[in-house]
Amino acid sequence: MNHPFTFECQTCCPHTKARTGVFHTPHGIVETPRFMPVGTLANVKTVTPAQLAETGAQMVLANTYHLHLQPGEAIVQKAGGLHQFMNWKGPILTDSGGFQVFSLSELREINDEGVTFRSPRDGHFIHLTPEKSVEIQNALGADVIMAFDECAPYPASYDAVKTALHRTTHWLERCVKAHQRPDQALFGIVQGGVYLDLRQLSARSTIEFDLPGYAIGGVSVGEPPELIQKIVEATTPLLPFDKPRYLMGVGTYREMVQAIAAGMDLFDCVIPTRLARHANALVGGERLNLRNQKFREDFTPLDATCPCYTCRSFTRAYLSHLLRSRELLGYTLLSIHNITELVRFTQRIRASIQAGSFGEDFGRWLTLSS
Structure with a gap:
């Protein structure tokens, strides 16, 4: 367990599974439930850090895949890490790059080792593995980093989703071994598509790693809202009560309320x-x-x-x-x-x-x- 990261549940709703909490990070607290703005290229589009702070945002996101392509993690590391580079004083979360890579279906090739894809910038081949994703994120220096996962598309067959799930679990094990910085919290990601038994299997496998936090991934990728709700309601109770729970890529009013009622804490969109x-x-x-x-x-x-x-x-x-x-x-x-x-x-x-x-x-x- 990483000591700089703790989560305290403060209040529980008597009628739903909604809760309030405080997530402690090296760069400050995040009061949950909380919406997190997305700053893909180390900036929230059209908004300065000072303006962003005035919105009440506490934690912001940056994207591993895009920052690897430009300017490159070595430059960010030389600048003193993302916080210094983008002049954001609060907590930062970086995603693993998995979602972006898997959305490039015509440019990529996937196997158990990792993903090889053509850079959309200059066409050269890039090989991204769980170890490389963690290495990039360690260099970027965000407070929370995400495990490299395979995000199955919607729709996808049961067998295809099951294969992606097992690969995600194997990759998580490799991410945990590769992770080098105790001042960064590695979150695991539950996959499983729209198949609730696979979600249960993925949740059980993921929480075995006893990580500082957990995310539900692979939703909001084209499935109807009622399916998202079913996935979230079935998966959230399987995640540890004393850890922050993050629903990836969701930020509409209704979807956030329904997910909060199921016990989720963090959202981005x-x-x-x-x-x-x-x-x-x-x-x-x-x-x-x-x-x-x-x-x-x-x-x-x-x-x-x-x-x-x-x-x-x-x-x-x-x-x-x-x-x-x-x-x-x-x-x-x-x-x-x-x-x-x-x-x-x-x-x-x-x-x-x-x-x-x-x-x-x-x-x-x-x-x-x-």
């Missing part, structure tokens, strides 16, 4: 900045397209209840003008708000769990039909 680049604002659980005609003369704040810089300072009309003009400031202001919105959403959930009113306050999100 590119949604807030991606929507911003398409002129969409997250307000009160809805998406507003600010290029719509009705916002051209709307001189009210984007969200009068939101404390972010954007909502304190500008009107919907101004934001609509910027986005219609494709001014870069529009994407920045909308990203600031959208990130703040999802962080605040999980903060409100945390407060409602502590107050004992989670089911009442967020009940409308707990059913797929509402």
Whole structure:
């Protein structure tokens, strides 16, 4: 067990499996449940670190695969690690690169040793193994690093998913042996696709390694929401109660509420900045397209209840003008708000769990039909 990393469960909902907790890392705490913004290339798109801190974000993500391609982990290490390189003072999580590699199906070849793929940047061959993924992440220096796994696509046959699951377990063993830094927490990833018995098998195999935290991977890769909910509800209770639980790649309102009700703690998604680049604002659980005609003369704040810089300072009309003009400031202001919105959403959930009113306050999100 890595001493810099502890997780304390503080409050449990009496009606669901929702809980609040504090995850301690070398670069600060993460109060759970919590949404984590994605900073693929060591930056959250269009947002400065100071602006990001003001959103209430505590832990941010960076991507092993993309940083290996550019600028290369050696340069990040020379800079003093990711925290110094990107000037982010809080906790950082790096994913293993597995998801990105497996999404390059036409460029890759996989076997038990690892994955060989053509770089989409210059076409040269790269061989990525569990050992190499951990080596890259050790050099990047994030607080939490993820095991290299095989993320089976959706749909995939039972046999194909089972093969990927066994490979993921074998690779986890190799990741554990390769991991060199006690100031970095290695999280294992539960796979198994939509097959609940395989999820159970993967969870049992993964928790045997007694890691500082665990993730559910291979969801939100194309399957319908009701299947994601079934997977999460069936898998979460199998994960240790006294460790943080991370649902990878999920960040919509409904999916986060349902996963929190099942006992999940951490979430990440590119949604807030991606929507911003398409002129969409997250307000009160809805998406507003600010290029719509009705916002051209709307001189009210984007969200009068939101404390972010954007909502304190500008009107919907101004934001609509910027986005219609494709001014870069529009994407920045909308990203600031959208990130703040999802962080605040999980903060409100945390407060409602502590107050004992989670089911009442967020009940409308707990059913797929509402």
